[in-house]
Amino acid sequence: MTAQPTPQQRGNEAEDLALAYLQAAGLVLIARNWRCRLGEIDLIMQHHQTLVFVEVRYRRSARYGGAMASITPAKQRKLSLTAQYYLQRLSHTPPCRFDAVLIQGQQAPIWLQNIFF
Structure with a gap:
């Protein structure tokens, strides 16, 4: 009998899938799992x-609202603050946006661009 993947393993697999999907769409990886004291950004890419x-x-199913419902206003604030911290480290501020890649069960990834401001 094979062991079930841990939540961390499932998360890594979802990020691998999302990264491959976005790279196939022409985006270039800048950083993965970028962390600071304010939080973490899964992928930072150039488009x-x-x-x-x-x-x-990633969500196994749409039960309880699915993957998009898990990006709560509190999560959005945390992502925004973390991104601002990242941008402060750059010599100039490029145009930016927040995207999401949603993966539910075995369905193909859904790429949502400019999910909030």
Whole structure:
């Protein structure tokens, strides 16, 4: 009998899938699991001239609202503060946006661009 993957393993697999999906769409990886004292950003990518902060959300099913429902206003605030901290380290501020890659069960990833401001 094979062991069930841990939540951390499932999260890593979802990020791997999201990364491959976005790279196939032409985005370039800048950083993965970028952390600071304020939080973590799953993927930071370049899309043409835009810096993209990507939140990857995996849910086994749509039960309890699914993957998108898990990006709560509190999570959005935390991502925004973390991104601001990241941007302070740069010599200039490029155009930016927040995207999400939603993965539910065995369905294909759903890429949502500009999910909040």
